[in-house]
Amino acid sequence: MAQTIDQAFQAAKVQAEAAHADLSRQFVASFAKEAEQRLKSMSRWVWWRTIASGAALAIVILALGYGLGYWHGNAAGYSQAAGTIHAAGAVEQSVLASQGPAGLAQWHKLMRDNTILDTMKSDCSGKNVAHQDGRTACHLWLWTTPNVAPAAHG
Secondary structure, X not given: OHHHHHHHHHHHHXXXXXXHHHHHXXXXXXXXXXXXXXXXXXXXXXXXXXXXXXXXXHHHHHHHHHHHHHHHHHHHHHHHHHHHHHHOOHHXXXXXXXXXXXXXXXXXXXXXXXXXXXXXXXXXXXXXXXXXXXXXEEOOOOOOOOOOOOOOOX
């Protein structure tokens, strides 16, 4: 009878060990499945967060670049305009005030296209001279296009 009890204990021990091993495998499989689900969820969350952060960073960089570019260009334009205005003489200021920017551009064109000293040496006598209200005017030929060197013929 002791032998039968020993065999029963041995059989129960083997069954208990098998059940324990099976239960351990089920527990580990359940734990691994749950961990895999959590890792997938965390991976998706990290991926979306990275994409959103990258997009937001790109938008911020583009907006900052646009703003700084606009500011720099605007400041450069003001600086150039201020330099032009400060460098302009009294005659240019007068032309600008009376004729506006278009008149000033035309005045610059006349000054660029004509050598003033040579133009003023022209013949101011006879029919080229007019008098009115105590003022004298002289008819001068002014070039309205730039001086272009003649092309070489060969």
